[in-house]
Structure formats: C-alpha cells, structure tokens
Amino acid sequence: xxxxxxxxxxQVTQMGQEVIxxxxxxSNHLYFYWYRQILGQKVEFLVSFxxxxxSEKSEIFDDQFxxxxxxxxxxxxxxxxxxxxxxxxxxxxxxxxDPQLGTQYFGPGTRLTVL
Amino acid sequence: KNxxxxxxxxxxxxxxxxxxxxxxxxxxxxALHWLQQHPGGGIVSLxxxxxxxxxxxxxxxxxxxxxxxxxxxxxxSHPRDSAVYICAAxxxxxxxxxxxxxxLTVIP
Numbered sequence: 001x002x003x004x005x006x007x008x009x010x011q012v013t014q015m016g017q018e019v020i021x022x023x024x025x026x027s028n029h030l031y032f033y034w035y036r037q038i039l040g041q042k043v044e045f046l047v048s049f050x051x052x053x054x055s056e057k058s059e060i061f062d063d064q065f066x067x068x069x070x071x072x073x074x075x076x077x078x079x080x081x082x083x084x085x086x087x088x089x090x091x092x093x094x095x096x097x098d099p100q101l102g103t104q105y106f107g108p109g110t111r112l113t114v115l
Numbered sequence: 116k117n118x119x120x121x122x123x124x125x126x127x128x129x130x131x132x133x134x135x136x137x138x139x140x141x142x143x144x145x146a147l148h149w150l151q152q153h154p155g156g157g158i159v160s161l162x163x164x165x166x167x168x169x170x171x172x173x174x175x176x177x178x179x180x181x182x183x184x185x186x187x188x189x190x191x192s193h194p195r196d197s198a199v200y201i202c203a204a205x206x207x208x209x210x211x212x213x214x215x216x217x218x219l220t221v222i223p
Contacts, residue, residue, distance in 0.1 A: 033211075035211075035213075037156075041215075042201070042213045042214065042215045042216060043150075043152075043158070043201060043203070043213040043216075044213065045210060045211035045212070045213070048210075048211075056210050058210065089156055091158060093158075103148070103160045103162075103163045104148070104160050104163075105160065106150075106157070106158040106159065106160065108156075108157050109156055109157065109158075111156075
C-alpha cells in the first residue's frame with residue numbers, strides 16, 4: 001500500500017539554524033499539508049499546498065516558514081531560523097483530491113528538537 | 116478560543132464496551148475528519164464526513180451539520196483500540212482546526 005514518507009525521523013538543531021524537513025507524498029496525490037504537534041499539545045495546521053502554491057496557511061506559518069515542491073516527488077518544509085518553540089513533531093500529509101472529498105494520508109512525522 | 120471541542124478528554128473502558136467520543140465545532144466546515152494517533156505518534160485518518168454517517172468495521176462516525184456535532188463510536192472495543200482519537204474540522208479555504216484529542220484506554 002502506498003504511504004507518505006518523511007525524513008529524517010528525528011532532527012536536532014541549534015537555535016538560529018535553518019532546517020529542512022522532507023516529505024515524499026503518495027505519488028498521484030495533488031494536495032499536500034504540513035502540521036505540527038508540540039509535545040503534549042494538540043495537532044496544529046500549518047499550511048496546505050496545491051498546484052505549486054500555498055492554498056492556505058495558519059497564523060503559525062510566518063515568514064520563518066516556507067514550503068516547496070522542488071521536483072515531482074518531494075515536498076519540503078523549511079524553517080529559516082529555528083527557535084526553541086519550534087521543537088515539535090512535524091507531520092506531512094497528502095490527499096488525492098480536494099480534502100472535502102477525500103481522506104488525507106499522514107506520514108510518520110519528523111521530531112524536531114531545537115537546542 | 117477552541118474552534119473544535121472534544122469530550123471526554125480521557126476515557127477508560129473495559130474490553131467489549133461500546134464507546135462514544137463527541138466533537139463539537141464552531142466554525143463553518145466543508146468536512147470533518149476523525150483521526151487516530153497511536154501511542155508511537157503516528158496518525159491515521161479514520162473518516163472524512165460531510166453529512167450523515169459512515170461505518171468501517173467496528174467504527175461508526177456520524178455528523179449533524181445543523182447542530183455542529185459529530186460522534187465517533189466504537190463497538191465491541193478491544194485493547195488495540197487504545198489510542199488518541201482526534202476530531203479535525205476542515206474549515207473555509209482548507210484551514211484545519213484540531214480538537215485536543217480523546218485518550219482512550221481499553222482494558223482487557
């Protein structure tokens with residue numbers, strides 16, 4: 001069964017450093033998402049992406065964040081200058097259709113630790 | 116403010132019990148999702164609802180659009196159902212709002 005993959009599974013970085021989290025969505029999916037979950041807290045929506053552009057973003061997704069689909073398979077989340085409060089589990093998800101019509105498939109997550 | 120509220124926050128049940136988890140939302144939605152988060156952290160999508168009722172195995176999800184309320188039911192619960200169940204509202208413009216989750220423990 002096809003699945004969403006994410007790398008790395010765990011990333012440790014120093015405050016102020018740039019990090020890139022990578023996701024490989026399911027191959028025929030068109031809608032892509034990033035979420036985060038701070039330890040012990042609820043999942044939070046960051047951004048949705050369709051047709052090579054951001055379709056929606058939350059207040060969390062400020063200028064420090066960016067997303068890119070650099071080729072036909074990868075979907076990346078970049079944090080330019082990490083802060084301690086960026087420490088969280090980051091989940092990527094993809095969907096084959098408009099999310100009003102179809103389910104999302106989640107990756108296993110990348111745990112980001114900012115020291 | 117919480118756009119999505121879930122209850123209960125924690126639930127312990129004996130194996131075989133019928134379980135209900137409730138979700139209320141305040142935003143206009145195009146769809147409502149029920150997710151399962153395993154103890155290891157992985158997330159699985161269970162249902163996506165825009166009206167009525169859906170059933171998958173022992174899981175049933177219902178939604179009442181007028182009352183802005185959804186329920187997730189588990190029949191004949193089993194210890195492997197132990198997980199956090201999350202309600203997520205797909206609001207206007209692909210903005211998602213998540214509930215805080217219901218932590219379910221099913222005891223053998």
